[in-house]
Amino acid sequence: MSAYRYRFLFILACCVGLASCGNERLESTFSPTPSAFGKINSLVVIADSSTWKAGVGDSVAYFFEAPYIILPQPEPIFDVRFIEPGRVVAEPTWGQLRNYIVLADLSDTDSPTTQMVLNDLTDEKIQQVRTEGFGTAVAKNKWATGQQLVYILGKNHNELLTGMSNVYPGVVRRLQQGEDERMRVTTYFEGVNRRLGDTVRQLAGASLEIPGGYDRVPLDTDSVIWLRKEVQGASLNIMVTKVPYRSQDQLSKAGLKEIRNRLGREYVSSTTENTYMQINDTDLPLFTESTELNGAFAIEGRGIWEIENDFLAGPFVSYLLNDTEDNELVFVDGFVYAPGRKKRDLMEEVVQVIRSATVN
Structure with missing residues (x-):
């Protein structure tokens, strides 16, 4: 780690x-x-x-x-x-x-x-x-x-x-x-942040229309880009990374879950010691389906994240895109933290951003 x-x-x-x-x-x-x-x-x-x-x-x-x-x-x-x-x-x-x-x-x-x-x-x-x-x-x-x-x-x-x-x-x-x-x-009422869009394209091999209001979270790696927008009582988050394509087995529920849990374990925690984010597919199911996103084959996943060893949770949606030209997989994930607030429309806003993703 x-x-x-x-x-x-x-x-x-x-x-x-x-x-x-x-x-x-x-x-x-x-x-x-x-x-x-x-x-x-x-x-x-x-x-x-x-x-x-x-x-x-x-x-x-x-x-x-x-x-x-x-x-x-x-x-x-x-x-x-x-x-x-x-x-x-x-x-x-x-x-x-x-x-x-x-x-x-x-x-x-x-x-x-x-x-x-x-x-x-x-x-x-x-x-x-x-x-x-x-x-x-x-x-x-x-x-x-x-x-x-x-x-x-x-x-x-x-x-x-x-x-x-x-x-x-x-x-x-x-x-x-x-x-x-x-x-x-x-x-997109605040427009599009082209600077952050260029960063995602250069580092993750994907184009993404980033709305105004999002900032890049500082990490000690350029292999993962974390974008976050704070609104009243809620935090909207998008994470993007790419991994080498090894086999068709990666484009599956298990493949999507492995990538998301790895990112959560390595980069996302609360203020409590020994905490990390993971998918909770025990209390609620992890829904996945094969789809196409802007011309690329993709696996879409929807489920609930939680912070292990803490009492925090929320919804997420992920897309795992197959970049056949570069022989890579692009992973784009959005999640919301909004305790006490309704989350449907917040998630719909995040989905708008994620569905703009295209592989270069």
Whole structure:
């Protein structure tokens, strides 16, 4: 182990500073004046109270409030709020948010939500749903600029429930794509630190768009680059290194785990003696999958880190990229320490940076 080991202070004092929607046939645009607002990864569901209580609310919770993978304490992929359509009229602020899902049972012709849908969508679309049993549609900017509404429609209650279970993956992807764009703007609102980007490229053989606000943590080696950004009550961290490619076995869950645990043991500790970072895949699983990142084959890993012999932990995401031209593997890891804070959006910010990685 290196004679000089950077002691990472895990204490708050250091932190001062839808690709497709199934049967979708319509995409219309309204002409509003105000600009939409709202927190990232928030979602408003518009439906009748009777529909919501008759099983739709449970389905929405299952599909759209599923746990974000992976955090020490469960947090949903979306923060969902339910309202009836009348509230948009009574309280116009409800109509100026960004993401909406409208759930309608067309068999209930007296339903305020059905009346809203009949007013918004074409007769052709409504007839298609009544003929086929189910359908979806998308509209933009109904009440404010920069918002989208996904309509999920059933000719009756059962068709609505069944159809929702079939199309929700596409709806989630569509919503996440829009939120991903917003998160990128948030991540890079201070611009790009090209100096740090050049350092990563020269030392680690990878290009990375480093946002403003990150600083390089001093280590006694140039083989590992550690970048850190302090925000109120949290620390965002990115580590980059490269290792020689020896065999295909390295591009695996075991290979990713070995590299990450080695870096944690050698470079990351708390103020307590005999402490080091390691993956905790006993209490929560280490999820890995093969993927492609900017043209390079990669293994993505998500899990929980902890400090051995201390009581500190948090989420991480890692990418192990295959640089076939230089016969090397590039390892890019991001982790968050944020005791007492929700971590989903912090992790999403780190992921934005890591997914900019390309091998040279």
